Amino acid sequence: MSQKYLNAFSVPISILTGALLVSAPSKSFADQLYFNFDNDVIIGADGDYSNGVVVGWLATPATDFSQAPALFKWQSVIAFPQESSQSQWGGQFYHRMWTPTEIAYDYPQPNERPYAGLLELESFTGQFSSSLAQKNWLSIGVMGPASFADELQTIVHKITGSTTPKGWDYQIENQVTFQFAYEVDALLNRWQAFDNSEWDISVFNHTMAGNFRSQSSVGLTLRWGDDLAETFGQLSSQAGHMGDYASYANRYGSWQAYFRMQAGYRFNDLTIEGDLPYDSPLNIENQQAQASLGVIWAFPTWSVSWSFNYYSKEYESDVDDWHGYGVISYTKVL
Numbered sequence: 001m002s003q004k005y006l007n008a009f010s011v012p013i014s015i016l017t018g019a020l021l022v023s024a025p026s027k028s029f030a031d032q033l034y035f036n037f038d039n040d041v042i043i044g045a046d047g048d049y050s051n052g053v054v055v056g057w058l059a060t061p062a063t064d065f066s067q068a069p070a071l072f073k074w075q076s077v078i079a080f081p082q083e084s085s086q087s088q089w090g091g092q093f094y095h096r097m098w099t100p101t102e103i104a105y106d107y108p109q110p111n112e113r114p115y116a117g118l119l120e121l122e123s124f125t126g127q128f129s130s131s132l133a134q135k136n137w138l139s140i141g142v143m144g145p146a147s148f149a150d151e152l153q154t155i156v157h158k159i160t161g162s163t164t165p166k167g168w169d170y171q172i173e174n175q176v177t178f179q180f181a182y183e184v185d186a187l188l189n190r191w192q193a194f195d196n197s198e199w200d201i202s203v204f205n206h207t208m209a210g211n212f213r214s215q216s217s218v219g220l221t222l223r224w225g226d227d228l229a230e231t232f233g234q235l236s237s238q239a240g241h242m243g244d245y246a247s248y249a250n251r252y253g254s255w256q257a258y259f260r261m262q263a264g265y266r267f268n269d270l271t272i273e274g275d276l277p278y279d280s281p282l283n284i285e286n287q288q289a290q291a292s293l294g295v296i297w298a299f300p301t302w303s304v305s306w307s308f309n310y311y312s313k314e315y316e317s318d319v320d321d322w323h324g325y326g327v328i329s330y331t332k333v334l
Helices: 003-023 070-076 149-160
Strands: 032-039 048-058 086-099 116-128 132-143 175-192 198-210 213-225 254-269 287-299 302-312 322-333
Touching: 032 086, 048 149, 048 322, 070 086, 070 116, 086 149, 116 149, 116 175, 198 254, 213 287
Parallel strands: none
Antiparallel strands: 032 048, 032 322, 048 086, 086 116, 116 132, 132 175, 175 198, 198 213, 213 254, 254 287, 287 302, 302 322
16 A cells, blocks of 8 residues: 555544544543454354454543543534433544455455445444433544555454455545444333343434445334443444443443344445445445344443344345344453
8 A cells, every 4th residue: 555545544533533632631531441343253254244343442421521521522512402310422443344255356346245444433422311312423434445454354364264355456445434423212111020130122213424324223122131220322323332331330240131123224335335446336225224132241340242233235236135243342441
């Protein structure tokens, strides 16, 4: 990759990185660190959404945003006024990649999903109560060779002995991305289960807009476990987002299992519609559906979660109607 590309696409991310670091005082910076790993190895194949890595932080929950750094205080005004019991903010780096099903070919595959890599820096604010939650995210990123997806996948596959990817010369070309996302969750009912556990059911809307993807979805969440009122709204349809469970866990540990499903309409998708060095006949699939099933264990100083995620095909001519990947997450309170 030429130095020209690195200079052109690293400047916007560097600016936002600096803003996050400068605006975050030591009191609120890295109160929790978290790591997410997405991979489709659970279904035994590469292809479509292939891999994701997240490194992020969350500030300790507060009663409002009065003590938040300026960047997050400004971002918090995007939400509608609500009677919130907790406010929170944070940021993350997120690297993702998409590939065709067969990655051993060293030539274009016009009828398959193209190679695409995305590196993003994202800021987050949220307001939470036991029955209503609002969250929003702002992100800037780069898609294309400047995301270093080629180099990352090649190294990982060499270490693991997996198939060497040979088609990254034909990936989506460099483009800076800008995204905004908003999500609201509303409780329908919560009731006592057995052995001091609870059930609850809620509805949500997740909407994102930007040149990477624009989509609006509605969905339903069913949870079973401990501390459901305290952790309401921590689950999210925002890719890579890690909720806060350790702050509300009891000394003996808390747990919950969940099922989440949604359906929506997608307006654009840069991983399919972006510029390519060859002609591609693919059209995005506007009708979208997703479902996830997961478990979370949390203690006052750490938490871990695992989920399996299904999503419907993202371009019309995809021969597979559904794809899947697993996510494992770890949070450490500092």
